[in-house]
Amino acid sequence: MIVYQYVSEVFFFLLVVLTLFGGLLAVKARVLMHSVLGLAVTFLGVAGLYLYLGSIFLSMMQILIYLGAIGIVLVFGVMVGYTPRQVVEEKIRGENVLLAVPTCLAGFAMLWIAIGRTEWASAPERINDFALKSVGKALLYDFCLAFELISVLLLIAVVGAIIVVNSQED
Amino acid sequence: MMTLLQQLPPECIRIVIAAAVVIGFVFANATVMGYLERKLAGRFQRRLGPMEVGFHGLLQMPVDGLKLIGKQLTEPNNVGGIVFYLSPLIAMTPVALPFLVIPFSPHLQVIDLDVGLLFIIAMISFNTIAVFLGGWSSNNNYSMLGAMRSVAQNISYEIPILLSVLSIVLITNSFSLKTIVLEQSRFWFVLVQPVAFLIFFIAGIAETNRAPFDLPEAESELTAGFHTEYSGIAFSMFMIAEYTYIFINCALATVLFFGGWHGIPLPFGEYSSCIWFLMKTYLLMFVIVWCRWTFPRVRFDQLMNFSWKYLIPFSMVNLLLTAIVVKL
Structure with missing residues (x-):
């Protein structure tokens, strides 16, 4: 049984790393298509996390809707507007740093409060099988x-x- | 080494074996289909097809495969770097996953997911992204046009597929492929849902970009469409993915409409159900090849109109009628 636990832990952290890497790529990439691909990787990572948590249905919906619909629309939008080697901006430079920082902090605080106030059921006492x-x-x-x-x-x-x-x- | 192997749970070894079998099957299927397609194309056009390599050209496809592996990968100017090489990988990788849920026989199924049907449809949707990325990153107008046609086509034809499949789900009350097959032990669903089957089959041909709906790779207009710039193994990865998607589509049609593994008992013991399944699936694939070499390619506006003005309304009416009949 211990091997199973190790394997599942490794997969969990791989998925988390994949999700974060996708998010980072989506923000930092200089070619717009790479950003879209990063977003797609994030969607896939989230789908994998749903799978890890035991909800195959949610993970399938994540792939069908976010990758199959939203991802394709984004790719289509980029495809029409840019050539493969076109760099959107040489150096990504914040224009509105003063506005961006409080917005990010507020978003973080909201999520933090929401996570802190929720009563999380631990895995063994999960009532629903999803x-x-x-x-x-x-x-x-x-x-x-x-x-x-x-x-x-x-x-x-x-x-x-x-x-x-x-x-x-x- | 042995102790490590003994410590591994049997599941791990089973996973490795299953993965090897699936990958082997994907390549074997592409080889067989490639041969059959060329041979049948020859017969439909009153010629012999491949005859030179091996008995009746049987070795033609393995030899072609070796040739493609040995070829140099050419890279045109100003292609999209990583994306250009990522695209055939994205096309190739998800094709193995639907084999997880396809019930080849009562015992030969990896997992019986309660959302098996959705699983297959979700995995098929990866193909569109691969076609897109390939077409866009090739830096070629033909590829770009092929990719743009592919998006419109795939989005339009996904709707009739889902709607026609839903009528089967309404009858069986389940998304699990095994349950759907078990429900057909008395009669095949093609008898009660012929309209749904026709819509599913036509939309499936369009979804896999096959003639007469192969607009994304229409040779006479777009050289080779989205894979114009791909050579060697990258090109063959697109082709293997395409043949595997055809197999998955026909396997799904077999499961949903032709009773899956059910059939008259054959003298092969417990293998007979698996043989029935493969026979039905390859018969449907033969019909798809037959369609390809019989019908001329449709025009693009005809393609769109056919989906939005005929297939979708018909499948919606069919779904409503099924719902009413099931509830009565």
Whole structure:
């Protein structure tokens, strides 16, 4: 059993390193496509963390939606606008450091407070098995309103996209 | 060394063996499909196809593979460095993962995930990114056009695939591929869902960029589309990935619509179910090759209209009707 534990620990830290590396690449890369790829690596790392935590469904959704949809849209956007060797900016230099630093600190503080206040269930006393059925029940019974509101939001986005495209044609 | 091996849990050794078998199968499948495709293409066009190397050209594909491995990788000017070489790797790597959940026989399945169907569809979506990156980083207008066509095509045809698959999920109440096969012990789902099967099959051909929907690599317009600039092993990695995706697509069609491993008992003991599965899958692959060499390539606007104006509405109506019938 000990070998299993070591293997799973190693995989966990590999995934964390992968996620952080992707994030760093997304921020620091000088070619825009490398940033997008870094973001894709981060998405993959998060999907792997879901897998590590035992929720295959969430990890599949992460890959389908973030890599398969959002990643592709980002790649498409970059593809149309840039040639492969084009460097976006020689040196990434902050224009609004004074604004950026407090924003980052505020975001960090918000996350820190949220993490600190949540009561985390430890792994052995996890009640839910996160299987497909329980996710479906949670979405359609406990969080029905949020689920429906999200679909309304998506509908608005679709209608908005159609309006934007149509108005440019005239 | 021996003590270390004995300390390893049997799972680890099993993982290594399974990975080797899957990778071997991926290459063998590409070889067999490559040979069959060239031979069948010859037959459909009233010629012989490869005849020179080996008996009836049987050794043609291994020899071609060796040639491709030995070739130099050429790199055009101003390609996107890392991305250029990453793209065939991204195309090649995820193709092994769907084999985890495909039930070849009642006992030959690595894991029976309760979201097996979603797993395969999620893994297939990697291919689009690889095609994109390859087309963009080649610094070539033909590659770029091929990649742009590929995005539009893949996004449009993913919707009918998902919708047609959902009607099967409604009947079986499960995303697990094993459960879906077990539900078909009395009759195949192609009998109750013929429309869903047709939509799935057509959209599957489009999703794997095969003729008559091979717009991303249309030879007469775009030289070779997104892989114009790739040579040697990088090119063959794209081809192996393509053939494996065709296999996965046909295996999925077999599981969903043709009863998976079910069939008349054969005199091979417990291997007969696996043989039935492979026979059905390769029959479907034969149909795909047949379509490729029979139908002319469609125009791009026809391709888009076909998905958005015919396939998606039909699959939605089919899904609604299935839901009503199942609930009655």
